[in-house]
Structures are given as structure tokens and as C-alpha cells.
Amino acid sequence: MLPAATTPILECVLDELVEAGITDITVVVGYQRERVQSHFGPTYRNVPLSYVRQRTRLGTGHALRTVREAVDGSLLVVNGDQIVDRRIVGDVASAHRRTESIATLGLLHRRDVSDYGGILVDETELDDAGTVPVVELVERPRDDREYRLNAGVYALEPEIFDAIAESEPRTGEHSLVDAISYLVAESEESLPLVRGVESDGLWVDATYPWDLLEVATELIDSGRIGDADTPGTRAISPSASIHGSAVVREPVVVDDNCEIGPGAVVGPYACLGENVTVESGTVVERSVLDTDTRVRSNATVLECVAGQGVEIGAGSTIPGGPGDVRVGDRVFEDENLGALLADRARDDGDVTYAPGSVVGPNATVCAGATVRGTVAEATEVRS
């Protein structure tokens, strides 16, 4: 339920599906499924939603297997943390109806696919439906062959369930991509089981929490959100209270019941989720602050991602990126991240954050401390 600007990413995903004409949606839920179910309820924009529970997280293929009972024909699969344009969804669905393949994948032209899934195709075999046979799938390709980006939009026949069962699990996990690679390997030259269709449109991935800054920017720049002149896109909620002396620099997204105090400066590219408070004299720029987060007075918050119920204390400074982000053993260099504060993290004020800092859920940072690197969940940092 990470936010794309101020609404859950999954809501953006469902929006694109509904716009693409999908009328029956099953959501595979696991961790914090109650939040998903409570947020969306039994229908979304009049499309019925059913929920299937994945009890253990054993890969994308395993997740798909949990819906086996709910499916009796072709199915379309998308990721819950990737926003894919309705055009891509529509292209894949209509191409699949016109081919005999077991799997039809959405392909995008992107200059750099090295962080994502790469797909090699045989362009000489273009068919009437506009699809080409998929030759190879490579995760995070490092060579310079001509890869398409795997958009993560799959139209599938029920045979996929057997392919998932047949493909070898890796480190105990069944991945959907491995199952599709298995189908590619099983294909006879005359009858490719996996085909791809080229498409185009918005595609944003939120694998890591700091991707949320880019997600928000993309959504705002594509006019899907934060455009005060377009009806239906969220910009500033009428129920938000903004003091007369506060400055709002558009584009911004300010959700229901937010409060912005005197002399505060919010924006550009500031996304304040429902019930966020920005107290007097505070500056918030290029940041995503999720529901119930509170920024006390005279703080500076640049390129910050804050989860739900976070409290950034008075006078604290998040000066913005770039910085190296450390997660476990991995280091992500030069990310444009000021600081990432997970749900209910709290600082007591006058705290300075080095670029790329990560504060875990329920952690507390005492007044006057300096944060660098990663602060573990529910720990306390003293000055």
C-alpha cells in the first residue's frame, strides 16, 4: 500500500485496468492484506474485486498459483507495484485474443533495461496480431543485445499453471518469469508458446521505497494527478486547511483533511497524503508524505519519503539527495533521496539527516542527533 503521490500504487494499477476495460479482478494479498481489503472493499469503480490469500511469499509464480481455482479461461496478470498504462494492458489483451500462444507479454522500448527484465524477440516473425515470438527472458541484463523491457503485463492461458509447477524453483521460490522461460524452452520453432507485443505508454516501477519520488513525479507530469485544471485528478482537496500566509508552489497533491500552517512552503512536487500536518515555517519540496504524517515547525524536508504516522520534529533538516542508500548488504549509489522514514518513525526535533538516510519503522531519533546510513526498526538514536 505504498503511495503513488497520495493514493496507494495499487489504486493506480486498478485504475488503469478498469480504464482498459477489465471487468473481473482478483487481487492476491498477503502481508497486511487487511489494509488492502479495507481500502478497496468488494468492488472498485463498480468492478467486482475478489481476494485470494497467499499465505507464504514464495515468488510471483507461487502467487499466481493461488488463483488457480478462481480462473477458468484466459487471464491477465499485472504487478501490484508497477503502474502500467491502460494502453499496454489493452494492447496485450487484444493481441493475445488473436494469437494461439499460451503467454503474451507486453514489450516496451526503453534505453536502459539493466535494472529490470529484458526480453529478446525474433522480429522477423511478426504475425497479423502484431506479435513476435519471445526468444529469451533475462533478468537485469548486463550485455548489449537488443532487449525490450518486460512491462510486467502478461496475458496467459491456464496452461501457465502447469508451467509454473514444471519449472525449477530458485532458492525455494517459483517465479512467473521462470515459468515463461520454461514455456519458451518447450516451444517448437513452428509454434512459439510465448509471444510479445510492442506497446507504449506510462510505465513506472516502485520496487524500492525511494522510487516513490519518481513515481509521484511521473504521475504528476503525465497529468494523471495533481493537475488543478483537469477535473478528476487530485490536486488540493477542498477539505484541506491551508493558512493564508502559507505558500503552495504547484504542482502539489494535498489530500483530504491536510493542514498547512502559517508561513509553511509546500511544493513543488510535494505530495501530502490524507490528514498530513505541515506546521508553521516548514518547507516541504519534492517529497511524498503518507497518511497521518506530521512535520513540526521550521523543518526543512527535501526529497523525503515518509510512511504513515511519521513525525519529523521541529527544526529538523532533510537537505535532499543524492546519497548512497544502504539496505542490508546492498548499496544503491547516488539515489535522489534525502531521507526515507518508515511507518511511525519519529524524531524529536533538530535532527539532521545525511542524504540517503533510512529510518526503520517505529524507530525514534532523539533531539539534536545526526542520522547517517540505516537506523533499524524500533531502535533509538541518541545524540
Added chain:
Amino acid sequence: MCGIIGYVGDRGDTEVLEVLMDGLSGLEYRGYDSAGVAVANSSIAVRKREGDISALESALDGDDVDGTAGIGHTRWSTHGPPSDVNAHPHTDDDDRVAVVHNGIIENYQPLRDDLESRGYEFESETDTEVVPHLIADALADGCDRERAFRRAIDRLEGSYAIAAVFSGCETVYAARDSSPLVLGIGDDGHYLASDVPAFIEYTDRVIYLDDGEFATIEPDSVVVTDADGTVVDTSIETIEWDPEDAGKSGYDHYMLKEIHEQPTAIRQCLHERVVELEREIAVDSVASLSVPDRVQLVACGTSYHAALYGTRLLRERGVPATAFLASEYDVDAVPVDRETLVIGVTQSGETADTMTALREANSVGATTLAVTNVVGSSAARECDRAMYVRAGPEIGVAATKTFVSQQIALVVLASELTGEYDVDLVGALRDLPGQLQSVLDDSRARTVAEEYLDADAYFFIGRSYNAPVALEGALKMKEITYKHAEGFAAGELKHGPLALVTDRTPVFALVTEGANPTKTIGNVKEVETRGAPVVAVTDGCSDVERYADFVLEVPETHPALAPVLANVQLQLVSYWVANDLGRSIDKPRNLAKSVTVE
């Protein structure tokens, strides 16, 4: 959200109404603040009522409406009052056609302006009413019924699932765009509805209509066509899932779903009523009330526990306030006069005992105020003022989210009425939904429930703000587990009930800041020395965990709001005990959601 139902068939004339009414109750989860049916014979009989489906049922009592084709509608409005006139079905000027609709017709205003300019008369404020008039307009131009229906639908922009019946005709016409509609194929008739539960007891064979499609449903045929009138090949699917689960959004029970909706319920209740920036709490519906000489709250069951909490909040603001059980109010010789404010706390707004008490208060000239969840309910109409708690529809018989909303509404009400509150309370209210979410995320209530599943009885104690929560915790446990449970103001334990305490009677102690924790711990020690297991629900303000076998934590908040969070832990304990015992959680034996008898 609304629900629609339609039926055509020859089950025998009297049964059309029965099918429609069953259908509406199967759609109740989609809302229930007004409902109506239309049955076509040589004319069209329309019956509609604001209020829940039972209100329509009593209106139909003894009514000999009959026919072969009928449609029905149930509605839940969040804005604007529901009324008999605004309830569906809607008809044209001559009652030749009746229409039910789920969705929003975006271009209804220009359509209405056009129709009115040509002499068509509108009765309601709904967007839906343009549809019967558009149909009538097409009929007047010489179209047959089907063409008239199609021509009307063609004019609509927006989302809709629509069904229509005509006088002197055994056909239901239907169309959908962006709103759900499913057809049911039965042995002795055909059905249509917003959702399968509406007709699942009659048939499990269904056709899902797609956007832009039309259906013509007759006793012996169902024809689906596209916008051009070309017949569409449809496939009949068999429902294998339990349709009871449909509205539960993946939860096993409505009760658990509603427990998890509580953060949202609080947000809705506080919406535009609390502004921290202005340090202000404001409720439009009670804005101009002067501080009353005294306040009496009347309520039953869970609402009574909310009322007890409300009196505590009013009294600490200097207003003499007392809570009365509504069923005792009129026989208890309670002094009430024109200077008294009588507040009825009732989820449904229809509770007979509470209504009797409010009418009594009205008759002697007291000012009356309804605190209710149902817009336009009897309580809301008959009282001088109405304040809505905005919890949204609650299906589980055991009240959960409506209790939390009542608590919050009473905090806001007591503050607005007296003007006495500090800025800390305003901030704490805004932080409360997130804190409640954290209780739901991290609760260990399930472990506690499993540990004490076979207890002889459960006791709940608390003082001050927490005393009503102790009573509510016990009531929830009784309602859904059928186990013996009692709640006490903690000090009362030693005046008798302590004799019941054994090592097989766990005691749940509510120990939070500002609710007399030290004295409550004294009571904890009393039960601990008698060997009773102790479960402390606490915000960490004391050392009660030293005497407790289990601790259920709640975040620190304003002292007056701690019971709101503590109560959630008790709801979850009761839920898991009932679940592990296999009880009928959403419909406990002998109980009904809205008690409309005294």
C-alpha cells in the same frame, strides 16, 4: 453504492414480491437507507420507503400487489437526505414505466432541463428520474417499448445499471455501463441483480452482462444484445463460491471487516469537524445550541456504553450529564424540562426503546438531539437536531465501528457544546486513526483468545473513561461467543463479584493514563491473589505488566481517547474467541441488528 433486483416468472402471482424482497435483503450490504419495488400488471404498482428494508416490508404488509414482472432497489446515501420521493423506482408522468438505477448519470441536468421545458414533470431530485421520462418521450414518438428503452439509454452519459418494467407487459428491460449487472437463469423465472447474492437461493446459473449490452428478460427467454440490437452470444456460468462472502472483501466475517474499517470510520467522523490549525472543533448541526442546564443521554446496548462515555466527557466540562437506559427512561420518573438537552444515541436511528424515550422528551419540550449513523432515520427526523457519526453501513449484528464512531462523535459533541477543549485533544484526535491502525497491525489479541478459550467466564474492569469500555468488552464477548462475561467499574469488584473470580476466569484490566491507573492496579492485585489470569490492556503508563499474564498494548494518546484504542483490543479478543469456538459471528443467535420492538 446501491443495489438493484429484477424478476420475471411464473412462480405464482404472490411470489414476485417475495423474490424481490429476498433479493433486496441479499443486497443489503450495498446499503439500506431507502428501498422500493415496482410490479407490473395491467398498471404498475410502486411501493417505496425511506428506511431499511424492514420499513418497506411493513409498508407492504397486507398489500396484494401482484404481477409477473418486477424490479426493486436498495440505497445508501451519504449526501442529502433519503426520502420516500427520492427512493427508487421512479416512474413517468402516467405511470407507464418504472425504473431502478445504480450509478451516476452525469448529463442528467441538461436532459432534465430539456424534458421539463417540454412539459414533463419531475417529482424527485434524483438523476435517475430522467430515465422514465426519456422512455415516455420515446413512447410518445411512437417507439415500441424496447426501442423506447434503447433510445433513452442512448442519451445517458455516466455509469449505470438500469432495469425497467412497463404496465401491461411481462418483460424486464435492462442495460449496463460501468455498473455491475448479472442475470440469473432459473427453472421458473429469470432474475437480474447488481450482485449474485440477490437471487442465489433461486438459481446459481448466471450470465454476466458486459458494458454497453442490453438484456430483455421474459418468463421463458433471456436475450442479450449489443448497442446496435445484434444478439450477443452469452455463456451461462455456474456460481460455485459462497455468495454470502461477496460483500466481505475477503474477510471471514463482516465483524472483522468492520473492525478493520475503524480507522476510516474515525476519519469520516472527524472530517471537516476538527481543524488543528485553528485549534478548533466544530459541528454544524449543533453549532448554535447554547450550553444546556443539564444533559440526558438515552440509549440501549452498545450505544448505552457510548452514552456513558459521553456523560463522563460532558461532566468533566462542567455540564451535569446522566446516561439512561432508554427502556427505563419513561417509567423511571426522570425529571426533564425545557432546559434539558436529551441526546438519543442510536446506530440505526430506529431503535424502538430509544425512540420512545426521545418522543417522551419531545413531548415535554426538551431539546432533542439524535446521534445516529443513518441519514434520515426516524431519530434524525423526529429530533430537533441530528448529528451523524458517519461510520458507513454496518452489517455485523455486534456493533464495532459504529461504537468507535459514536465515541468520537461524543468527544466532538461535548467539545463543541461547551467550547471546552485543549489543543492537545485536537491534535490527538487527528493522530487517532493512525494509532488505531497500529493497534490493528500489531495486536496480540488472537494469542490471548486462544490461551483462554475454555475459560468459565470473562471479567472486564476499568475506571473513569475505561469503565464503559469494560461494560462494552463484556457485552461483545457475550453477544458473539455465548460465554458468560461481566464488566465492572473496577472498584465494584470487591463489593460482590469478586466471589466469582477463580483461576478459570480471566480478568481484563483497562489501565491507561488519566483513568485512575493506580487504583485499577490495586484491583488487579485483588484478582491476581485469587489466582485469576490477568490480561492488561495498557498504554505503558504504569507497572501493571508486573501483575499481568498478558499485556495488550495501545499507543499513548490523550487520556480521554485511550478507551477508544483499548476497546479495539477487546473487540479483537472477543472476535477470536468466537471464531475459535465456531460461533455464528455476524448473526449471533436470538439477536437482530436493529431492534425495532420495545
